[in-house]
Amino acid sequence: MKVTIDNITIDVEPGTTIMQAARQIGPHIAPPAMCYYEPLKGSGGKCRGCLVKVTAGSEKDPRPMPKLVPSCITQVQEGMVVENTVNEQVLEARKGVVEFLLLNHPLDCPICDQAGECHLQDFSFEHGVSKTRTVEERNTFEPVDLGPYIKLNMNRCVLCYRCVYTADQITEGRVHGVMHRGDHAEISTYIEKAIDNDFSGNVIDVCPVGALTDKTYRFKSRVWFSKPVDASCDCGKCSGKVTLWYKGDDVIRVTARKNIWGEVTSFICNTCRFEKKKTSDWKIEGPMAVPRHSVISANKYAANKITPAFPMKQAAEQYKKIDDNRDRSFLNAPKELN
Amino acid sequence: MKILTEHIDVPGIETIDVFRKHGGYSALEKALKTMSPDEVTEEVKKSGLRGRGGAGFPVGMKWSFLAKPEGVPRYLVCNADESEPGTFKDHYLMMKSPHTLIEGMIVSSFALGANTSYIYVRGELMYVIHILEKAIQECYDKGLLGKNILGSGYDLDLFVQPGGGAYICGEETALLESLEGKRGNPRNKPPFPAVKGLWQCPTVVNNVESIAATSWIVNNGGEEYAKLGVGRSTGTKLISVSGHVRKPGVYEIPLGITVEDFIYADEWCGGIRAGHKLKAVVAGGSSVPILPAELILTTAAGEKRLMTYESLSDGGFATGTMLGSGGFVVMDETTCIVHNTLTFGRFYHHESCGQCSPCREGTGWMDKILYRIEHGQGRQEDIDLLVDVAKKIEGNTICPLGDAAAWPVAAAIRHFRDEFEWHVKHPEKATQPGAVFMREGASWTL
Structure with missing residues (x-):
């Protein structure tokens, strides 16, 4: 076709x-x-x-x-x-769409664990505009603990329903879902019950924003200060193929491997994700391939040493007109700023 | 000429004996004993009957789209979730004469080859559900429902399902989800219900009024029905009139009378209440664009506007509106259009299901902006912002609720921009109780 x-x-x-x-x-x-x-x-x-x-x-x-x-x-x-x-x-x-998604989304990227690997950041950077038109107060929710491993911050949720499908399709007996409707709809478990099963941690990986975060990793590091390494182990429950995130010599986080679209290819179990945080638990395969545009790749690999000509060329190729027509006359600059 | 409401005021018409005395269930006998299912569908096609729920899609054509694979059940679902502000015709019909609907349900199910059918009634109408259930029980007792109806070999079970009271469940795929016992979120289309509907089986979803009209069509023939009305708008339509008229209520009109007649003739609304003048009309339920007096009475080309699908939508959305579900809301000069738009905006904000982002966030945003304008905190740029937000919701959502939320706001600003500007410029006057802007030289200015 x-x-x-x-x-x-x-x-x-x-x-x-x-x-x-x-x-x-x-x-x-x-x-x-x-x-x-x-x-x-x-x-x-x-x-x-x-x-x-x-x-x-x-x-x-x-x-x-x-x-x-x-x-x-x-x-x-x-x-x-x-x-x-x-x-x-x-x-x-x-x-x-970007404007609608950001309308009730807090601009707390500086303290959000997802920053640096957030789909909404990428989406708004690539397709959004640089100014806001809203003066309205945002809808807010209280953060909720979903068991010992997962923290839900509903303020950041974009209601993509991915975590609901994940729970439906890879775990037995979904206990969380979407309650209420409209812009006060929220992800919730029945009477704030914990999500407790062996594959519950995958909802953290599928979440495109920082609504569902790993409680064993929260606030430990910015994602771009850690080094991702592909590793594997013999796990009876899952494929055992994971990415370890190192800070210094410590494994601070374990996630499933993602493809270039940010999609998990094989889901991993909670034992691999939350329990095995020593290098000796794993067989190291090598550094994870990080897309060059990703902030995670910054200053990591000597092989990618940048010559002065390169950023100029890249800038020329990637130059994008920014839609920003705020009044800048006070800057005493030429009137025709692009 | 009345088709649905001819005997509606007869005492005891809700019982099967009185209903039969007035010619009830004759269409059922005719269809089951003398016609084949395809012949019934053919009559409905000939009648040109159009869906009465709002979109006006030809019923016969919808029926002919129904997939008929072997060994898979088919379903007919009656959409009685009527929740559109300003519309209350189905409620009236079911409450007064439940057998009119049930007869239509049996005839239509027979035409579609459905052996199980559902009437999905909005949850607030619990007493109507009791009336319908009583009427259905009477039919079972008389052998008009159940196995082997009237010895024809055709079986039908009819169920009444109360909804949970959500406007979104009037959207056909959300209705099916709700009927299956799930959260009432609209489905992505395609596949359409005619291919994969209730429990992934082919399903037809029709409005109460459309289904009720089919029994008359079977009795008198599709051609006879098509003679009523004008052009492609055939037959009669129930109009629910509310607002500042002398005689609000439900009227069955032959399609094709002029809007002016409908508002001012004693037979129908009887004119605007004493001492007041017509300012604006919402012609087909809260989601259709509002029109000012001069545009609802005559089209932009200067012709008299008729109560038909075509004439009301003449001129597109720039100068026209839609017949919609027939919720005719009449407003006189004491009505503040900004306040009215806020009420509609608040409704759609409350009823958005929250599944897709433009509708979930956009309806709330419009509600908040309208609230500020109405309460004296509007900014000049808010008016254009509202238009732009409405434009970005419209057409970009999963189901038509997004359009329904965007149209009334966009239309109110299109036709009554001066009123919004007055609210922004003179908040101290606009926030006085009962304060209404009077346009200079307008036909409704006193």
């Missing part, structure tokens, strides 16, 4: 979604995803961050689709033409 996304044509299997097709082309084409999570069945369609414009439905019926469609749940048709980053309407809608 041939599908064209942003003028790039690719051949994909029938039944592929637009998102999967775009990911096959590459990260620069793939729409952002806050709720969609490929390993979890039924996820997607909720955050509306991946809306795209379909300018031709299929070869047989080349009419454009009237509304923007969520690319994560829309299947491709033969001869479909999709506009993602080249369509003004799509970019405008995405700005709106």
